[in-house]
Amino acid sequence: MPTPSANTTRQQVLVFRELPPDQLARLQAVHDVTVANPRLPEQAAAFHAALASADGLIGSSYPVDAALLAGAPRLKVISSVSVGVDNYALPALAARGIMLCHTPGVLTETTADTIFSLIMASSRRLVELANHVREGRWTRNIGEELFGWDVHGKTLGILGFGRIGQALARRAALGFGMPVLYHSRHPVDLAQALPELAGKARRTPLDELLQRADIVAAVLPLSPETRGLMGAREFALMKPGAIFINGARGAIVQEDALLDALDHGTLRAAGLDVFATEPLPLDSPLRTHPKVTALPHIGSATFETRHAMAELATSNLLQALAGERPAAVFELSGA
16 A cells, blocks of 8 residues: 655645445554534534544545535645546545546445446346245245246346456346446457457447347446436337336436336336435435345445455545555546
8 A cells, every 4th residue: 555755744635434444544654634424413514623624634435525624725636536527526626726636446346336236236146035935925935926036147237348248248238147238438459458248248338228128237336427327208109118217316316207117117126325315315216116136336345345344434535645646636627
């Protein structure tokens, strides 16, 4: 892990979501650190007080908007323990010249594992059938009313084909013999970048992908162009009996349209790790819907990966405060 220069001037760091002890110690060795989680009522006042003198922020899953930034006049860098940056006011950061770092790469394989697990669980009705056993309802061999559907050989449509989309395609095409269609802004030269997928994955227009795929998985970043991308028209285009998976961001999906497609359309099931509002409200129909497998946003939630994310975020922050170029800077040009 990168080590800052010994003559680095101590600066003020505000940690707004708890870090592993070893990564917190790295920060404390060279900077003055305040740990204050603004989500906790007893720490919110300390967080806002520390903003005024903060040179660097590190944390995740909290909206850093223009109003909050206005209370941090000394701020130079934010290091997000995440890949997604939709919690940050990008135009305000660009206008202030505040660097934004994130953690791509280290969570790719873990998140792809989670998304493929949702594909398997939704297709084979794993959660529903596990509860069937847990609740004592397994009193005889199950009948067709509880059968699932094969995954191997089915066509997988992937919305977004960055690191996670490509990792998902490898699992599907190479492990389960699934033809892969993908939709992305830019084509990927598979022969050059992913030769193992050459002839097994094809870039496809969105409408064609929705019409042809048996399973559609969203792994897109949230942006003005992707917000609300999956609505009534898009769900209506999907094949009868198709399954929809969202491992990206909840706001990509118009949830009322998804519910309508499950209740009145031909959508067979949905597997969701993300929602428009998180945690999912208790009164959300998605929470108990019989056709929905819902997870609490666990895409990268393993011990190994979350530690690797924290380590990269800490390195990013230390490098930025030392005047060095961090390993993973989110480019704010055009924000």
